[in-house]
Amino acid sequence: MAEDKKKVKALDGAVMTTEGLSFKGFILSPIVENCTGCDRVAAFEEQSYCPAYAEPAKKWARGICNFATHVKATVDKEGKTKVNPLKASKRAAKGR
Template sequence: MAKKNARVHALEGAEMTAEGLSYKGVILETVVEQCDGCERAVDFEGKNYCPSYAQPAKKWSHSVCNFATHVRAGVDKEGKVKVNPLKASKRAARGR
């Protein structure tokens, strides 16, 4: 029940301006398709916004948004979890 109250108050004090939704001095953009199902997305006057990140499209442009609650770590074609290549090379050099 505390979670519902947190969602209601997530955009408390936000105002709709000519540029978009202004929240704590930042202009928020509406969420993108990939954000559908995320628990962080909050409805404000009929549109969904993310209070965690102002520009959700940029967060999804390179990879999966790290704020997304509905997506898990990526798995490659072989079924293994994706590993940072720099870390992998360091591990190989140490003999692990």
């Protein structure tokens, strides 16, 4: 029941206009399929919206949305972390 109250307050003060859902001066777009399952998603008049970001499709365009609570971070296939090339060249010059 506490979760239901949070979701209701997430879009408290939102107004449906001809352009879309107006919330805190921004026009919110409905969520995309990738957002399904996220804890931030809030329902408003039979549509689901993300109060954290106005256009969820743009967040998912370049990969994983950084606001997504339902997606875990992945490690690259080799298990290596990316090293700054400038630092790597300095380390090589010092002989480390």
